[in-house]
Amino acid sequence: MQVTLKVFRYNPEADKSFRYEIYTLEAEETDRILDLLEKVKGYNDGTLSFRRSCAHGVCGSDAMRINGRNMLACKALVRDVGDKITVEPLLGLKVVKDLIVDMEPFFDNYKKILPYFINDSPLPADGKERLQSPEERARFDETTKCILCAACTTSCPSFWASDQYYGPAALVTAHRFIFDSRDEAASERMHIIAETDGLARCHTAYNCTLACPREIPITKAIGELKMATITGKVE
Amino acid sequence: MILKRNVSLATALRYKGQGPYLTYILHRIGGLGMAIFVAVHILASFLGGEIGGFLNDVYKNWAFQIFIFFCALFHAINGLRITILDLWPKLLDHSREAIWLEWAVFLPLFGIAVFVILSTALGG
Ligand code: SF4
Ligand code: FES
Numbered sequence: 001m002q003v004t005l006k007v008f009r010y011n012p013e014a015d016k017s018f019r020y021e022i023y024t025l026e027a028e029e030t031d032r033i034l035d036l037l038e039k040v041k042g043y044n045d046g047t048l049s050f051r052r053s054c055a056h057g058v059c060g061s062d063a064m065r066i067n068g069r070n071m072l073a074c075k076a077l078v079r080d081v082g083d084k085i086t087v088e089p090l091l092g093l094k095v096v097k098d099l100i101v102d103m104e105p106f107f108d109n110y111k112k113i114l115p116y117f118i119n120d121s122p123l124p125a126d127g128k129e130r131l132q133s134p135e136e137r138a139r140f141d142e143t144t145k146c147i148l149c150a151a152c153t154t155s156c157p158s159f160w161a162s163d164q165y166y167g168p169a170a171l172v173t174a175h176r177f178i179f180d181s182r183d184e185a186a187s188e189r190m191h192i193i194a195e196t197d198g199l200a201r202c203h204t205a206y207n208c209t210l211a212c213p214r215e216i217p218i219t220k221a222i223g224e225l226k227m228a229t230i231t232g233k234v235e
Numbered sequence: 236m237i238l239k240r241n242v243s244l245a246t247a248l249r250y251k252g253q254g255p256y257l258t259y260i261l262h263r264i265g266g267l268g269m270a271i272f273v274a275v276h277i278l279a280s281f282l283g284g285e286i287g288g289f290l291n292d293v294y295k296n297w298a299f300q301i302f303i304f305f306c307a308l309f310h311a312i313n314g315l316r317i318t319i320l321d322l323w324p325k326l327l328d329h330s331r332e333a334i335w336l337e338w339a340v341f342l343p344l345f346g347i348a349v350f351v352i353l354s355t356a357l358g359g
Binding site: 010012017018065067068069091092093095096102105155157160161163203204205206207209210217219220222223224225227 | 238239240242247249250251252253255256259269290317320321322324326327328330
């Protein structure tokens with residue numbers, strides 16, 4: 001089949017503003033949008049710039065807007081998006097070149113919630129693992145799946161309004177550690193996310209949950225964090 | 236040079252966020268609509284005279300009344316849904332059904348109100 005691929009282009013060395021370029025390509029309906037971009041880069045225009053690494057939905061490098069919605073280019077198939085395809089960079093982050101955005105504000109927000117395991121208590125007597133029941137592990141299972149692709153945060157109207165908002169991805173990671181029975185910094189993190197630029201900026205638009213390629217129930221995780229900060233209980 | 240991060244209103248509205256995002260947008264329009272209504276109301280009483288009379292005519296107009304009723308009712312029902320989901324986050328597993336329910340409550344109520352406003356305005 002033939003597809004039309006309309007791509008957002010911006011070259012900081014030559015362009016004052018962005019433009020769109022249209023490519024007509026032969027494609028299979030099982031091709032991924034990433035395959036189409038590779039094809040353009042390989043055969044039409046080697047200067048086309050985009051991030052990709054694993055090409056299998058694991059590394060989170062290639063989140064972009066495809067037909068107006070955030071997706072991973074390596075997971076979106078032609079048959080799912082149709083034969084007229086528009087590819088644009090994520091919203092709310094500066095565009096460095098073509099489909100590449102400056103991820104720095106995203107990771108700055110991520111760092112704010114202390115995204116690492118904290119437990120300063122001595123190790124158990126056997127000096128091995130800090131054990132946890134299957135139920136305790138299951139409590140935060142969903143939020144361990146995040147690949148930091150930023151599809152959620154850059155689909156959020158609150159983040160579009162201000163990149164000071166920590167954003168859904170940072171809150172998902174906060175959930176991952178706050179609900180981990182082995183971690184000891186829950187109250188410190190709850191204090192951080194209760195700041196003005198934290199939970200309060202989530203207005204339940206739900207775009208994040210629909211954009212997440214890992215199908216993490218983000219809004220629910222944020223809802224659980226809201227209740228935890230209100231009640232002071234992590235259950 | 237690097238392109239700024241500004242997300243214009245038009246770009247934001249074009250994001251394909253589906254049903255929940257539509258309710259998010261309508262909720263904001265509802266809030267803004269009510270603020271406009273209150274402002275027009277206060278201004279009309281404050282200014283009086285010809286301008287006050289004109290503003291009174293605006294908010295007595297049936298189209299404006301339908302718009303304001305839409306704003307108030309949608310804002311209230313959607314706000315209730317969000318509050319319930321915020322208080323019981325487990326219910327967010329049924330977010331889609333909650334939105335259907337919201338429309339199922341909103342549409343008949345709004346329909347009746349439109350009927351009443353129109354029959355009063357046009358029927359005399
Ligand atoms: S929560 Fe989902 S959408 Fe957000 S960064 Fe993680 S994987 Fe990507
Ligand atoms: S390239 Fe790794 S997630 Fe798509």
